[in-house]
Amino acid sequence: MLNRLKEILTGPPLPTHQMMSKRLNKIRALAAFSPDALSSIAYANQEIYLGLLVAGSAGLALAWPIGLAITTLLVLLAISYYQTIQGYPSGGGSFIVAKDNLGTLPGVIAAAALLIDYLLTAAVSLTAGMDAIASAFPALLPYKVIMALVVLAIITLINLRGIRESGTAMAIPVYFFLITYLAMLAYGAVLAVIQGPGSFPTSAPTATVPVTLFLVLHTFSSGCTAITGIEAISNGIPAFQPPESKNAGKTLVIMAILMGLLFVGSIGLTQYLAVTARPDETILSAFAHRLLGNSIGYYIIQASTTLILAVAANTSFADFPRLAAILAREGFLPRPLSNLGDRLVFNNGILMLAGGTAALILFFGGDTHALIPLFAVGVFLAFTLSQTGMVVRWWRKKGRGWGAKAVANGVGALATLITLLIVCVSKFTQGAWIIVVLIPIFVTIFLRIHGHFKHVSAQLSMSGHAPSLTPGPPPRVVVPISGVHRGIVGAINFARSISPDVTAFYIEMEPGAAERVKNDFERWWPDVPLVIRPSPYRSIITPLLDFLDETDQEHHDGQQAVVVLPEFIPAHWWQTLLHNQASLMIKTAMLYHRRQRGFQRVMIDVPYHLKK
């Protein structure tokens, strides 16, 4: 039943060999990996606008220089990541690059930063998407959170179906967004040339604070969210069709050009035309309104913004599970995160991301502006570590033109490091501190898990003192019975088929019950000894464990008695709720009491299946 539902929702299982045919061509790859990067203009513009608005028109005049500074950073990072893609054709996420070149600790720091960041990207994209809808239809404002969660659920399902399906589904909104926005920007440019520059209406923004360096830096760091997502392709190289790194590199260049065009174009025109927004409206919405009025065109733009933001969350779904799987395979996260599901995707990672994103949206009540300060710390930390790693790599390898390459990555690293410091300082009290606290916590967890797996593999290793491979004599067998009935027949038969030394064991819960059991048992199995013990505290565990310990001590043979559990299994799963789970309790006790009791006992389940 559950399996059937799962198949309807996500499709039938796929064989492993189809892995290759699930690869993405460049058109689809751009759609799968770019929405995060492209869509970030929606909230980055908004953050720059809000940051400067408090300083009035003098403040808003700074949007253009800040925009240019961010675009420069974008170019530096694009060059940097292009080199990373060439250097790591098998997928060079920040984790791998940092770990390879700087060591395990910087590697897991980058990984922690990125995982947190993917979560935030998904949450911010979804809430910003709902902001765009609510700008066009203010009546929807109260339903932002629930709408964001519904979209999240849809994206999760699409991703559980598999990556090519998600590439296909995402292609439509991405290209729709590109076409409508580029067309609007072109139209705006023509309009700007014809109408000349606008000026801020006298009614509009009055300065409440002066333009300070802190204000500029704070706005710059908020605006840097525009660059997030540029690293997505370098993590996702294995999803490309061969030649992977060549295709990935080309896709990165195209994506960076599109990002730059959209960001510079929208922020430049907004300032040139002196657009301002109503309090319950985003600046991008006001900008589209200024150009297109209340025409159908305006609503198309808002729809395409919402759609690209909705699918931007999808970039996290492309990357988070993949990074979690890499970490799990290397023993920094639980193993199940590295399992390929029926549809050849890492479903555990997808579900974990979906859960975390939903929690973030609920916790912050769907408020984009509250989430943004948490956002950039992780990205820029990961950027810095991975670019630094690349510098070390070029320096060590010293291949052709290594100097120029090292300089390119070095400049990238320096730029992102400075940005990271600006972000941390200017937004520390607004929420960045949460990330500063979380990253060390995540890193500690990763390292402890890693330690555990190292211990396990040491304990499992066959090398060193060779284990004894000689089988012992047939075991002593104890069969706990709850009475004399058909449910125990199979267990006693099985016990006698593997050993001549079988003892039945009955616990008397209510005084006087033992007599009848003893008589019945001796009639059916006169040659099997039956031991009866009272249980003054009505526990079935303690008397059984005590008895087992006693027989082991009595026999001095260094062997532990084996327990054969008669277990009757109802015809329907819900019927198990109706019965006392004696055998389940015994099994659990065997597992968890062993530390106190010092044994590791073989348990044999002999089922007796009920028919109705």
Add this chain to the structure above:
Amino acid sequence: MLNRLKEILTGPPLPTHQMMSKRLNKIRALAAFSPDALSSIAYANQEIYLGLLVAGSAGLALAWPIGLAITTLLVLLAISYYQTIQGYPSGGGSFIVAKDNLGTLPGVIAAAALLIDYLLTAAVSLTAGMDAIASAFPALLPYKVIMALVVLAIITLINLRGIRESGTAMAIPVYFFLITYLAMLAYGAVLAVIQGPGSFPTSAPTATVPVTLFLVLHTFSSGCTAITGIEAISNGIPAFQPPESKNAGKTLVIMAILMGLLFVGSIGLTQYLAVTARPDETILSAFAHRLLGNSIGYYIIQASTTLILAVAANTSFADFPRLAAILAREGFLPRPLSNLGDRLVFNNGILMLAGGTAALILFFGGDTHALIPLFAVGVFLAFTLSQTGMVVRWWRKKGRGWGAKAVANGVGALATLITLLIVCVSKFTQGAWIIVVLIPIFVTIFLRIHGHFKHVSAQLSMSGHAPSLTPGPPPRVVVPISGVHRGIVGAINFARSISPDVTAFYIEMEPGAAERVKNDFERWWPDVPLVIRPSPYRSIITPLLDFLDETDQEHHDGQQAVVVLPEFIPAHWWQTLLHNQASLMIKTAMLYHRRQRGFQRVMIDVPYHLKK
């Protein structure tokens, strides 16, 4: 750890033989079983007042006759139940009486009605208690629900500690309530004699509807909630010290007299003094205010009302788990409800009641007035069935004076039947329909569970065609391995100690992995055959089940191969979350796939315990 916490909260386990010393003397029994009955004046008075208020002072004048009618019903029921206690000295709840004399179906109908009713009693008492607090301290009004849940949690814990503890803890509020209320009523009577009758202030209640028969009947049925709880003692006879039924009978008489005094006294004086209440105040609070002004005495009365209502919920805790245990023992409810916990109480029933009550409080937002219409249907249905059962019993037994006894119970049955019909009709649309729907659902569930247990006991019976008791030859054994490591050594050794026919089985998940495993395995166990199967869909279950079926068919011996599972168990429970639960998945599949595959296979767990 968990065990330690449990012991701190509920105390150490008690041996079964202490059962007797946990019995209650009359003083404690009155405290344990009466709070529900005594406290119901708090909400019954309130419901009568609200029911009549809409008809103005003409309506309020009817409080006294309605109160007398209810008191008459109380006397009839007290006599009826006194006889029940004598007739069923081992505990004559409505379920047992109805089942014994009328048959299984009426029995389980009564049981369903009572279980629902105990839930409602607990919920109504708690919310009414919070109403009393909020009447004295209106600032607490917004916290009613959370306060009710906290009190519920405390009562649950006290009950998990055991019944004598709960009797002791409850004695203080019960006797405090009796003393303060009886003193207040006496003072009120003196005041009434001195001051003469009051008259309703002219500013106060104006009639919005006329006095109709429906209004009177509706008010009567709301007021009948005053009688609920009178049956509690007859269910709880086994908790009394011997001679049980004599002590229980005496306690019942005392309780009925106290109930009558409190109810008649408070309703009579309220009307005589023409007390009316503010909208956010209960009528009992207004009554106390009228008598005691803003003195400390008023606050003491409110405190004692709150306390008695809080512990009234406790009556449900004394009865619900006991009735659930009786039903479970007779196979109408899941068996675990009949298990005595460490503290000699039915903890599963206590927890179930606590959960259900919390759900009711939350669902109805702590609104007493919304819960009341659901309330009386169950009680009066159970009353009617049990009294009718008693009539049948006297008629069948025809002992000394059976005629008079039958008439007494018959009058009781008739009175409660009429009340039941009035309640159903007059409150159907206000919520009584929920109970009318719920009772058949509960009954169906009870009967289906009963059917299941009948089937089970038929299938477990050793009579009829005798089972074969001859053990077979040593089993064929299959050991699934996940690789060659120390974790499988114990399993293979054990397999070889019980059978000469052992096969290891490896599933190749990633193409090419099998080669190394094969070489390693053959080096360590050259004499154990290893079978390797691919798994194109990455499942570990399907290839294993397929292989087991194949070997069974090949061997034609009518035997099924036995599976020996090497299972490595981490040192700490949380570490299991880090690993793939292959052995858990295999065990689950063995249990649930067997219907499709048609086998019931013996499973052997050989643990390998990790140390760190």
